[in-house]
Amino acid sequence: MTAAVVTGIGVVAPNGVGTENYWRSVLAGRSGVRPLTRFDAGGYPVRVAGEVTEFDAAEHVPSRLRVQTDRWTQLAFHAADMALTDAGADPSEFPEYDMAVLTSSSSGGTEFGQHEIERLWSQGSRYVTAYQSIAWFYAATTGQLSIRHGMRGPCGVVCTEQAGGLDATGRTRRLLADGGARFVLTGGTDASLCPYGVTAQSANGLLSDSDDPDRGFQPFAATAGGYVPGEGGAILVAESAEAAEARGAERVYGRITGYAATFDPRPGGRDADGGSRLRKAAEQALADAGLEPAEIDVVFADASGDPERDRLESMALDRLFGPRGVPVTAPKTMTGRLYGGGAALDVATALLSIRDGVIPPTINVPALAPGCDLDLVRDEPRPASLRNALILARGHGGFNAALVISRAH
């Protein structure tokens, strides 16, 4: 099997746009969660969020593309540009069918869609823009990136809500391994912090109603009470190891070595062993990577923020690694949960951890909840020699995904 390596990273996160900006914030424990400013959220059940305030679309996206895209796609344009620059790769030098785009989308162009539905219902059908047909649907980002960078290979879009970033990366690995492509833009972004997006998100019952940015998202904490929504994500350049070597890639952040996805039983149905399917995904991903649990040096947890879901994930980690058997972290406490972009950003963060030999911290967890007896890396980064990282993600409705990334040889 051909190895899949990551050679470029582009980050658009609430606590930093640009990989190094973001990484400095993460290591310093700096959060991007603040009171919501995109609209007047006074009457909303959610009033804090992780907004990507440093991103100005006018600066990074040509106006011709701005008018026809949602912010979610615009964030991906910029992240992809940064990832390609970081990889030192010029797509025009690759055979066109050897390049692909495979992204995660959780809810498509939510804000663009809200504008157009509003226009339709307040002004009439003739006022809906021609661009609605290409901006709202879940494939907009993949299609636009494919066009912008001339990538004509097997493109894809996976929707598994917050697990999507891992599913996209896992599928990318398969594509590279079986020769379907040699150079892939993957990952994902999200930007649904508009009135309709936030209203719909709050209907899932998992969002925190705290007004305090430091209290809204405290996974595994005794005081956990939901999560804070955010926007942003990451786009990665993944290549076959041969392709990266052949073009003399400047750096390899790491290899994508294992992946698996499972699904929870229907609520109220058979699940004698709560959280067992998440654990199964992790076990299968490890087996896929040919690794034993002892060879995993850090886990980037899904870290729901919902007490019951936190307990299930803790139990899964406890069974797999033993009590406090592996360092666990959740840097997403500094960004909020980014939906289609969240797990992609976790992959980027894990790659940076491996590169620099340091586990970034989890913030805002003063005391662990009973039943969450984890070696949670809190408040300060922890230096560590990292060979392999396990990343976990769960998506609304029962999706579980696990990805293993490993240090480059």
Added chain:
Amino acid sequence: MNTFTLDDLVVIMRAGGGEDREELQGDILDMPFGELGYDSLALLEITTRIENKYGISMPEDVATSVRTPREAIDHVNALVRAA
């Protein structure tokens, strides 16, 4: 309505196709829309905006049959006169 002018068209082209369009300056009357960076989708958007603003109805195939700003302006003025 007064005569539909290039200035009117440029305002709509910027709104419907992207506002920071430096190439929409100078003598563009006879430049094909494609060369000005306006594809079929942008032309459909501009068409709809013109229809809504001036209360006229353009033919179904207008986005492919009208090739330059001059043709678009003449077309709109003919429709407005007939209305």
Added chain:
Amino acid sequence: MSTADDEREPVITGIGVVAPGGVGTKQFWELLTDGRTATRTISLFDATDFRSRIAAECDFDPAAEGLSPQEVRRMDRAAQFAVVAAREAMADSGLGPGLGGVDPGRIGVSIGSAVGCTTGLEEEYVVLSDGGRRWLLDPDYAVPQLYDYMVPSTMAVEVAWECGAEGPVSLTSTGCTAGIDSMGHGAQLIREGSADIVLAGATDAPLSPITVACFDAIRATSPNNTAPESASRPFDLHRDGFVLGEGAAVMVLETKAAARRRGARGYARISGFARRSNAFHMTGLKPDGREMAEAIASALDEAEAPAGDVDYINAHGSGTRQNDRHETAAFKRSLGERAREVPVSSIKSMIGHSLGAIGSIEVAASALALHHQVVPPTANLSTPDPECDLDYVPVTAREHPMNAVLSVGSGFGGFQSAMFLRRAEAL
């Protein structure tokens, strides 16, 4: 392909369809082989002020299809379609709802959709915004299932719950190729050993004002409001756009070895699948059909099939001038002389274009064509476009011996997909 690979070749052993003209695979196939059209004036909402006021609607009564009141409340129309189709597919496969006692961890789901639960999202938005009048909404009116509508992945969740899947489950959303891509992904899960049974298919219910309006805005749909029954005219000189449709198809996929072991009826084997992108334009197609041709060539390559093996092409055939010429060129480019020898038809002439769902519905039609050895026609094709000069099977279905079928799709974003299916009578 090695013998071990061959044993894991995915076989379609059960089919469920919700399509305009009747719920159920039997009604669907009868409509197609009768050459009847199910396009009509939109009745699902008042479309008086719209440019295109026609569509192919499903006469779908969820209660009559066995959905409980809670399921009806919880699910958007597209999710309801998917669940009803999944139930029919499981029953049809002979495995039943329990899928033959297969380990749930070995059951996967791969559903496709282009626009997800747009219908539900729009209906709720109208309430929350008090008729579209307020940008700031009233969250107090949010229904609990609103988030399920926002994330289309819930449609895969519903199907997974139906079949008890605990293996890999996902939704693929590559616009109008989503239904063929989701089948391709499902087939790959079987082939690579990630699952032993996969429910694969796609669903869309786009007949709501916002989606009809968005195709109005780009004048892609037919404005032939006076003759809806003949408005979808793929490859016909007098075509004037596509006609929107809705529906779902879900199929049971399993390995050839497992299907043989239990003596299952196989409709078709999925022998090849490939997708390419034109990287040209979000809606535009180049007339040369280059990337679709490349997808077709690559799908045949995977199946180790020469062009001469293709016995019928189930076309994308949306009924836009741009598409019909594009894919005619793609068939000639990829298949050479063979393109002129085989029948080509578009079922969108009868059931409209249900966006992401149609790819799976067309795979179902292709599998049924192989099973029954009958090619469904292209309805309404009375005046051939001189630039579309292949055998498009006008108006009347045709008995035709087939060992293999090619089904293709093309969609916004520039995506082009092709699936190559072989007969599965003898496993």
